[in-house]
Amino acid sequence: MPLYDYVYLGDTKRVPYGNRSHETVSEFTKEGVEYLFKKENCALVILACNTASARALRKIQQQYLPKNFPQRRVLGVIIPIAEEVKGFRKIGVLATEGTVNSKSFPREILKINPKGEIYQVAAPLLVPIIENEGNKFADPIIKEYLKPLLKKNIQSLILGCTHYPILKSNFRKILPRRVKIISPDEIIPKKLLSYLENHKDITAKLSRNAKIKILVTDKTKSVEKLTKKWFGSNIKPKLVNI
Numbered sequence: 226m227p228l229y230d231y232v233y234l235g236d237t238k239r240v241p242y243g244n245r246s247h248e249t250v251s252e253f254t255k256e257g258v259e260y261l262f263k264k265e266n267c268a269l270v271i272l273a274c275n276t277a278s279a280r281a282l283r284k285i286q287q288q289y290l291p292k293n294f295p296q297r298r299v300l301g302v303i304i305p306i307a308e309e310v311k312g313f314r315k316i317g318v319l320a321t322e323g324t325v326n327s328k329s330f331p332r333e334i335l336k337i338n339p340k341g342e343i344y345q346v347a348a349p350l351l352v353p354i355i356e357n358e359g360n361k362f363a364d365p366i367i368k369e370y371l372k373p374l375l376k377k378n379i380q381s382l383i384l385g386c387t388h389y390p391i392l393k394s395n396f397r398k399i400l401p402r403r404v405k406i407i408s409p410d411e412i413i414p415k416k417l418l419s420y421l422e423n424h425k426d427i428t429a430k431l432s433r434n435a436k437i438k439i440l441v442t443d444k445t446k447s448v449e450k451l452t453k454k455w456f457g458s459n460i461k462p463k464l465v466n467i
Contacts, residue, residue: 226418228433232265236467238442241352242276243321243386250323254281255289260467262294265438268430270299271417275385275409276321278303279329298427302409305416306383307333309407313381315342317374317404320385322347330385344377346370348386355388356447363395371399381405440465 234257236242242250254277261267272278278301285299307330310316316338318330331343348370354363374382382404384390390410397406421428439462441448452462 226414226421228435230432230434230436230438232261232267232438232440234261234465234467235439235441235448235462237445237448241321242274242280243323243352244349245276245323247280247323247327250276250280251284253277255285256467258285258289258299259293260465262297264465265440268297269427270297271413272299272301273387273413275302275387276323276327277301279324279327298424300417300420302387302413303329304333305412306330306385306407306409308337308416309412310334310341310381310383311338313338313405314340315377315379315381316344317371317377317379317382318343318345318385319348319351319370319374319382319389320345321352322349324385330383342377344374344379346374348389351392352386352388355391358447360392360395363392364399367392367395367399375401379404381407383407384409439463442467 236253236257239253242253254272258270261270272282282299282301290297290299316334320330324330325345325347330345334341334343350366351363354360354366380403382396382400384396384406387409390408393406393408400406437456437460439452439460441462441464444462444464448462452460
């Protein structure tokens, strides 16, 4: 959906969220949402982070929005991904410690797939590897994380962190062909398109000038490098305080 205007807010000063407490993730996420509403006038915010979706989304939707921004929406990524495994019996989830400990994936999957057997493994080393472009070192670590899941004969594997699709080829190489990889990069855009088609009131509030704005809470070399790689030299990350 390239015609829409996008504001990306990366809390680079306080990442990773995956190993922080429930209360801290909830606080940081609310601050980010509030900034996007008040400073950027966003009508719709997507918590692309699985940990933020798991720890903060429900409270934001049920308590924060009705009191402060009743006409705006905040969406997460847990439920759209959970919907993709309704046809599988044995489901593996690889995610951050925060997402695993929240039990959000098992809770949402069982609502849709009551007979599902969900096996979770926390993979705290993968995000630092990806952040530091250490993909070539990932295979033995991935193999170690997958061992308990493969022992359960999983039929599908949820990549339960926004970073993990960057290692999708590594996972595909290691996993048996019978295991279906459930990857957020293939799911979330389609689900968002479907959501907008079904919620015309929200769609009407979204501007369409094909503009992209990258906001970060700390300017790192990695952010500047990736912004240039993905969006070209015309778009530069802007430092903000939230």
